[in-house]
Amino acid sequence: MNPDLVEAIGRWRRERVVEDPPAETLLRVARGELVSIELELKTLLYAGVLLIVTGVGLFLKENHDRLGPVAIASVVGAAAAACLVYAARRLPAFTWQAAASEHLGADYVLLLGVLLFGADLGYLEAQMHLFGREWPYHLLLLAVVAFVVAYRFDSRSVLSLALTSFAAWRGVSVSLTLAARGAGSATAIRWNAIFCGAVFLAGAVGSVRWRRKSHFEGVYATLGLLLVLGALLSGVFQWDRSRWAIWEIPLGMASAAVIVAAYRLRRPLDFSLGVLSAYFGLLRLLGEAIRGTTLLLVVAASSLIVVVFLVRAQRGMRNES
Amino acid sequence: MAGLDAALRADEVRQAARAWRDIGFIDPATLSRIEAAYPETRARLAWMWKALLFIVVTVAANSVLGAVFMVSSEASSTVLLVFGAGLAYATEIFRSPLLTDNGIAAATSFWSLAFVLAGTFLSLERSHVGDTAAVTAVLALAVVVLALACWRWGFAVYGDSSAAAAFLLLARPTSGRALWLLAGIAVVAIAPRLFGRVGLSPPCRTAAAGTWVVGAAALYTSVNRYALDHRWIERLSVSPGTAGDPSDLARLLSSLATAFVPVVLLVWGLRSRRALFLDVGVVLVALSLVTLRAYVHIAPLWSLLTAAGLLLVGAALGVGRSLRRVPGGERRGFTARSFSSPRRGLEAAAVVAAFAPAAASPRAPEPGGFSPGGGRYGGGGATGDF
Numbered sequence: 001m002n003p004d005l006v007e008a009i010g011r012w013r014r015e016r017v018v019e020d021p022p023a024e025t026l027l028r029v030a031r032g033e034l035v036s037i038e039l040e041l042k043t044l045l046y047a048g049v050l051l052i053v054t055g056v057g058l059f060l061k062e063n064h065d066r067l068g069p070v071a072i073a074s075v076v077g078a079a080a081a082a083c084l085v086y087a088a089r090r091l092p093a094f095t096w097q098a099a100a101s102e103h104l105g106a107d108y109v110l111l112l113g114v115l116l117f118g119a120d121l122g123y124l125e126a127q128m129h130l131f132g133r134e135w136p137y138h139l140l141l142l143a144v145v146a147f148v149v150a151y152r153f154d155s156r157s158v159l160s161l162a163l164t165s166f167a168a169w170r171g172v173s174v175s176l177t178l179a180a181r182g183a184g185s186a187t188a189i190r191w192n193a194i195f196c197g198a199v200f201l202a203g204a205v206g207s208v209r210w211r212r213k214s215h216f217e218g219v220y221a222t223l224g225l226l227l228v229l230g231a232l233l234s235g236v237f238q239w240d241r242s243r244w245a246i247w248e249i250p251l252g253m254a255s256a257a258v259i260v261a262a263y264r265l266r267r268p269l270d271f272s273l274g275v276l277s278a279y280f281g282l283l284r285l286l287g288e289a290i291r292g293t294t295l296l297l298v299v300a301a302s303s304l305i306v307v308v309f310l311v312r313a314q315r316g317m318r319n320e321s
Numbered sequence: 322m323a324g325l326d327a328a329l330r331a332d333e334v335r336q337a338a339r340a341w342r343d344i345g346f347i348d349p350a351t352l353s354r355i356e357a358a359y360p361e362t363r364a365r366l367a368w369m370w371k372a373l374l375f376i377v378v379t380v381a382a383n384s385v386l387g388a389v390f391m392v393s394s395e396a397s398s399t400v401l402l403v404f405g406a407g408l409a410y411a412t413e414i415f416r417s418p419l420l421t422d423n424g425i426a427a428a429t430s431f432w433s434l435a436f437v438l439a440g441t442f443l444s445l446e447r448s449h450v451g452d453t454a455a456v457t458a459v460l461a462l463a464v465v466v467l468a469l470a471c472w473r474w475g476f477a478v479y480g481d482s483s484a485a486a487a488f489l490l491l492a493r494p495t496s497g498r499a500l501w502l503l504a505g506i507a508v509v510a511i512a513p514r515l516f517g518r519v520g521l522s523p524p525c526r527t528a529a530a531g532t533w534v535v536g537a538a539a540l541y542t543s544v545n546r547y548a549l550d551h552r553w554i555e556r557l558s559v560s561p562g563t564a565g566d567p568s569d570l571a572r573l574l575s576s577l578a579t580a581f582v583p584v585v586l587l588v589w590g591l592r593s594r595r596a597l598f599l600d601v602g603v604v605l606v607a608l609s610l611v612t613l614r615a616y617v618h619i620a621p622l623w624s625l626l627t628a629a630g631l632l633l634v635g636a637a638l639g640v641g642r643s644l645r646r647v648p649g650g651e652r653r654g655f656t657a658r659s660f661s662s663p664r665r666g667l668e669a670a671a672v673v674a675a676f677a678p679a680a681a682s683p684r685a686p687e688p689g690g691f692s693p694g695g696g697r698y699g700g701g702g703a704t705g706d707f
Contacts, residue, residue: 005337017358025346034651037656037657038659041657044634045637045638051626051627053630055623055630109634112634268367276373279377296387297385300385307377314366
C-alpha cells in the first residue's frame, strides 16, 4: 500500500479532480488491492527468450556431429518460422506510424524468431561456408532480415538487433577497448565504428524528417552516438602515445556538436553523452600535460566547472522548454 | 529534514500522476490540476543527468583527496575521516529540498560514507586491534551510519546496504548460519509492516522493501543445500576454518527447505497480492532448480535451458491471456494492465544479451580482418525527461 497516494486519490475524488471509474481503480492500486504483473510477465518473456536462445546455441554446439547440419538447421529454421508466423498473426498491420499492439508477448516471440534465424544462419555459415571467405556477410544478411522485420512489425527491439548486426558486420563487434590497446586493425575498426554511427545518425534524422517510423529515431540516435563517440574516445585513449592527440580534435568537435544539438532539441540523454565524452577527452589531455599534485587539483577544479556547467545547462533547458 | 520528507512525498504523487497520464488513465488537464495541488518544490533530473553529475563529482572529490594525501603529513585515516565529515556536510547542503535533485548529493553522501568507513578501518588497524576485530567493528559502524544516512538523506539504497551489513555482521560468530536463519525469518515477517506506514518517508518505505529482499536472500542462503555444503556463511565468520561438516540431518532438512522456502514465498505473494514476494519467490525457485541441477543431472544442459525457456514463455503468454480474457481484466486482484509509464531501453539490453551467443564467430578471423563476435552496444530507445 502507498499511503501518500491513498490519501491524495481520496482527496481528488472528494474534490472531483479525478472522477470514477479511473479514481476507483487507481485507489485500489494504491491500496494494493489490484496489482499489475505486467512487468513480471514481460521479464519472464525476456528470460524465456534468452534461455531458449542459449539452449539452442548449446544444442548446435554439442549435437552437430551426431545429427548432421541439415537436420539441425531444419529444426532451428522451423522453430524460427513458427515464432515469426505466431507473431505475424497477432501483431497489427504495417503502418509508417507507431502500431500499438494489445498482445503482451508477440513482440518477444518475434524477437525470438529473428534470434533463432540468426543462430541458424550462423550455424549454416559455419558448417557449409555459404559465403566462403566473405563469411561476415551472413551478419549483413541477418541485419537486412531483422531490419525488414522490424519495420514490418514495428519492433524497436528487432531494430536494435538489426543495427547491432550491421555494426558487427562492419567489424565493430570487437570491443573498442581492444582496439585502444593497439591491435593491428584498431584504426580500421575505429573508422568502421564512426561510419556505422554516422549511418545510424542519418537514419535517425531521416526517420523524423520523412515521418517514416519516427518513433525509431531514439534507437538510431542512441546507438549512433555511442558508436561515434566511443570510437573517438578509443582513439584518444589508445596506447600509442604518439597518435592519441590527433583524436582529441574530432572528439572535441563531435562532442561540442552533440552538446549544442542536444541542448537545442532538449534531449538530456544525448546531452549527457556529449558532455561525458568531452570530459573524458579533457581528462586525457590534462593527464598528459600536467603531473603530480597540480594535475589532481586541476582535475578537481575542471570537474567542478563541469558540474556548474551541467547545472546551468539543465536549468536553461528547463526554462526554455 | 522535514522539508525533504514533504518534497519526497509530493515527488511520489507527481510521478504517479504523470505515469497515469502516460497510460491514459487521466488527461493532461487533470494532471495539471494534480501538479498544482502538489507543486514541485525542487527540480528532478533524469537519471542520465544524475549519473553524469555523480561521475564528475566523484572525480572531483577523489582528485582533491589525492592532492591532500600528496601534500599532507597527517595520517591517512585522519585525512579520510575529516574528508568524510566534510562531504557529509556538503550532502546536508545539496540534499536540501530547495535545491535540485541532481545527483550531487548522491555522490557526496556515497563518498562521505566510504571515507568514514575506510578511515575508521585504517585507524583501528593502526591501533593494533587486528584485522578481524577491525572488520567486525567497521561492519557494526556501517550498519548504524548507513541506516542513519537512509533516514536523514532519503536514499533507500543506504537502508538496503545497512541491512546487508547487518547480515554480514551476524555471520561473524561461528553460529552465523543460525543467526541468518533467525534474523532472516524476523526480517521477512516484520519488514512488510513498514511497507505502507504513513510515518515513513517514501525512501524509507522503499528501504523497508529492500531490507525484506535482503532478509529473504539471507534466509534462503541459510537453508540452501548448496550454500550449506560449501559453507558459504561459515566462510564469512571470524574463524572460517573451524566449521565442521554439516550432519546428515542438517543436509536433509536443508534439501527440504531449499524446495520449501521459495514455494512459501510464492504462495504468500499470491495470497497477499504483493508483486515483490512473487518476484523474489520466482528467483528463488530458479535458484532451487539450479541447486537441484548441481546434485542431480536430469538431462543435458541445453535441453534444460530450452525447456525452462519454453516453460517461461508459455507461462507468461498463458497467464497474460487468461488475465486479458476475464471480465475487467483482473483475477484475484492481479492484472496484466500497466499502471506505470512504459519502460523503454530493456528491449535493447535483451537483444544485446540474446544476440551474443547467436552471433558467435563461425571460424577464426582472417589475419588483419574483421572479428565479429556479437554486438556489445545497447541502450537504443532509452528516453528521459527532466
